[in-house]
Amino acid sequence: MGILTRLKSFLFPDSAPAVIGLYGPPNAGKTTLANCIATDWADVTVGEASEVPHETQRAQRAEGIEIDHEEGSVTVSVVDTPGVATEVDHAAFFDHGLDDEAAQARARGATRGIGESMRTLREEVGGVIYVLDATQDPRAQVNDMLLGIVENQGLPVVLVANKVDHADADAEAVADAFPRHDVVPVSGLTGENTDALYAALAKRFG
16 A cells, blocks of 8 residues: 555545546447556456447446556446447447347447536546547547536546557547647556556546
């Protein structure tokens, strides 16, 4: 346990860990990154990842993750939230091998999940890891909307350009799209550059 964490525990013995939500559009790699963080620091997983959009349809969490980095220490509860989209078209799931019934069910679940993500953001979250797929265009309406809500709530943010292990990843495009935020390029799948992420989390949320 780091010195700062021990000091906080002594001064505030009953204080709960900060609740940090992973937010972003569907298929940005939020669950994979949440699992990476939880596995590295607590040897637990948060949820099951999938290449099919809207796999995560309920908020899922790992409690009391202690990040003890040379840049600082912080104990957080990591909440992996369903991906947020401005619309959900069930026909998009046909491309992933789902039949009409399964696609309709996933679309309904995705819509419920978006509502749960927004409720969690309003009522529970004390900080945000905003995850973007660095292989995709970051200038989507949903990103401006969500980051605007986060900023209006005054929540601290760490902006992540995920999937930098892909040859077509462009973390600089993410940084250019959101110049008001520092961007941490990582791969939640391979663990590439996660040390920089943990330094950012310790400094931003500690």
